[in-house]
Amino acid sequence: MAINKEWHRSDRMPPKATRAQRVAWHAAHKAACGCRAVPMSLRPDVMKLLRSGRKP
Numbered sequence: 001m002a003i004n005k006e007w008h009r010s011d012r013m014p015p016k017a018t019r020a021q022r023v024a025w026h027a028a029h030k031a032a033c034g035c036r037a038v039p040m041s042l043r044p045d046v047m048k049l050l051r052s053g054r055k056p
């Protein structure tokens with residue numbers, strides 16, 4: 001999948017992101033863009049967020 005430049009322009013990872021922020025970023029990123037895989041260490045939390053915390 002190609003990089004979604006528009007999404008990346010408006011959704012930057014905070015410089016000192018907490019784990020929760022990184023999980024939220026990767027969850028949104030996974031839905032919007034396919035340039036990068038979710039890190040293995042964050043994957044369980046990202047999947048959980050994608051299943052339960054879906055935004056309208």
Ligand SMILES: [Zn+2]
Pocket residue numbers: 003004008029033034035036
């Ligand atoms: Zn991306």
